[in-house]
Amino acid sequence: MGIEVRQVTKTFGSIKALDQVSIHLQENKIYGLLGNNGAGKTTLFNVITSRLYADSGEILIDGEKAPDSDRALGKVYMMGEQNLFPENMRVKKAFAVTGLFYPAFDLAYANELADRFGLSMKKKIASLSTGYASIFRLILALAVNTPYLLLDEPVLGLDARHRDMFYKLLIGKFSRQPCTIVVSTHMIQEAANLIEHVLIIRDGQIIKNQPSEELLAGSYTVSGPADRVAAYVQDKKVISADSLGGLKTACIEGQPAADGIPHGLEISKPNLQDYFVSLMNGGGTQ
Amino acid sequence: MGIEVRQVTKTFGSIKALDQVSIHLQENKIYGLLGNNGAGKTTLFNVITSRLYADSGEILIDGEKAPDSDRALGKVYMMGEQNLFPENMRVKKAFAVTGLFYPAFDLAYANELADRFGLSMKKKIASLSTGYASIFRLILALAVNTPYLLLDEPVLGLDARHRDMFYKLLIGKFSRQPCTIVVSTHMIQEAANLIEHVLIIRDGQIIKNQPSEELLAGSYTVSGPADRVAAYVQDKKVISADSLGGLKTACIEGQPAADGIPHGLEISKPNLQDYFVSLMNGGGTQ
Structure with a gap:
């Protein structure tokens, strides 16, 4: 059916x-x-x-x-x-x-x-x-x-x-x-x-x-000072990144490591629209 | 100028x-x-x-x-x-x-x-x-x-x-x-x-x-079981209210009382779009 x-x-x-x-x-x-x-x-x-x-x-x-x-x-x-x-x-x-x-x-x-x-x-x-x-x-x-x-x-x-x-x-x-x-x-x-x-x-x-839930659970965003974000994402799979002034936000595939996030960076769950825009900007596929 | x-x-x-x-x-x-x-x-x-x-x-x-x-x-x-x-x-x-x-x-x-x-x-x-x-x-x-x-x-x-x-x-x-x-x-x-x-x-x-900030600071929303929300808003100035199933949400002018909110009700700040929709639904003026 x-x-x-x-x-x-x-x-x-x-x-x-x-x-x-x-x-x-x-x-x-x-x-x-x-x-x-x-x-x-x-x-x-x-x-x-x-x-x-x-x-x-x-x-x-x-x-x-x-x-x-x-x-x-x-x-x-x-x-x-x-x-x-x-x-x-x-x-x-x-x-x-x-x-x-x-x-x-x-x-x-x-x-x-x-x-x-x-x-x-x-x-x-x-x-x-x-x-x-x-x-x-x-x-x-x-x-x-x-x-x-x-x-x-x-x-x-x-x-x-x-x-x-x-x-x-x-x-x-x-x-x-x-x-x-x-x-x-x-x-x-x-x-x-x-x-x-x-x-x-x-x-x-x-x-x-x-x-929907599964899709959004598979990624997270990290934001903060541009140089720290750049260092953090180095060994990660970045879906897309975006800078404004000295700040940077990146959408990353996977889960943040359990042993904590470097000081000064903020982690959040993307919402569906942000995830979609990231995916379209980043050129990633399944 | x-x-x-x-x-x-x-x-x-x-x-x-x-x-x-x-x-x-x-x-x-x-x-x-x-x-x-x-x-x-x-x-x-x-x-x-x-x-x-x-x-x-x-x-x-x-x-x-x-x-x-x-x-x-x-x-x-x-x-x-x-x-x-x-x-x-x-x-x-x-x-x-x-x-x-x-x-x-x-x-x-x-x-x-x-x-x-x-x-x-x-x-x-x-x-x-x-x-x-x-x-x-x-x-x-x-x-x-x-x-x-x-x-x-x-x-x-x-x-x-x-x-x-x-x-x-x-x-x-x-x-x-x-x-x-x-x-x-x-x-x-x-x-x-x-x-x-x-x-x-x-x-x-x-x-x-x-x-914008001042506008949104002048109101709050309360949501929860319909009967409790109805009781809570009785003596308040309601901009608009909305029900879904047994739940009710109301947008209220003013500030929540400092001495606390009745058990089971949730208080939040409206975002600009929600505030606007409430105002248009409610018919309130300045």
Whole structure:
């Protein structure tokens, strides 16, 4: 069960957007799909939902081959950056149409959410601001009730209060009615509390695929005067280092030695966003 | 000296985008302008730079009335969400044009930044992705060297690594060559380290105008079992409260009593983003 992505490759001209990607998305788990712009996140979502066809490899949804089975595809909902509704359609009509395609869509809940976010049902979709276009799409995602939910940059353009509302609603939905959620976002630190399992993609390849806690337990940061940090890291595997004035911070793979840290240096656990930035700056792989 | 905004009101039809706004932006200080979508942030920037004219009130830049003085306006650079260059113009040409309007523009530094961010000088501005369009605009802002810099959502669409680069470059620029920076952003927590002074705007009115530390020192959060929190806050001024399962968190104005906190409750300092969200949810004013 779950979604199995097997050896999927997708090229656009000379660019390998996905390069032999294999992952298994298990039931009732929240995944974070992290990567820089252009790393392949949206392409992966598009291939899973058969909006794009892979050059090679296959996608299985609860054991069924995706592009051949409407039933399998009906289990996956993707909230993408684009609206796929006709520009002139109004919010109210778009809710109704979604209900036709996804029978478990909870219209009453969608209406309630529109009211809470202050989204007018009469507005044309094309006339929504960036923030409200995101809100419109995330209401659909929260109400659609498919077993698999792919969220591509769900909070783009949302202000801090609306982002906070969304994270809480998503946690609430997940605890009432567990499902598999894959969140692709640049707002890593905010989403870190939600994410149980981390997938990091770079240049079309999955370079990390681990439970969040396990991933962060495998590294630490050390900071202090530049010369002392430089001396300390000499015999260690540095993921990345960064200087500011006379101070230096380094992210190191492994665990700090039990026999203590040299005087004047500070050791801390990286948070998920810092770890990700370090990894991207440092060029390390699995 | 500095920028003085005096009693500025600006309406669009029946909407008061700015309502009697008075603020004094001092020299060599970093301000955060925080507000929900539609609160008036961009309108305020547009009025300061005379892209829009106020209905009433006035703007003084180093003592000169803004719309009357080209010299005064030349001291302020605004990085907005839109590009004001012709769509067919290429990055290289846009850098050259900016140098004509802003004599202190550092072309060599702009070229170096383009290289570090991987922005191609040959690209047409209209063909840049959301992320690279932001990068293009923030390179101009970092290199323009005006005494006043207004940044409207500078990191929109940037991935975590590029946001991190930008914050560090901005701190570096400020320490080498201090200037007044006003950052308007929804990414409050990330920008919190930069911000010395907080301006919060709601419905066109400035509702908070305080040094960041002072603002956060004036409140605390308490969390724990819902019934105990409810009992604790009964005689206190609650900015906002939030429940999840059987737990409750409340943001409270003032200081916790010195004689201790009831058993089982946890007290902490709010961070700037949490404080902002609390304030917006709670409806409190100054």
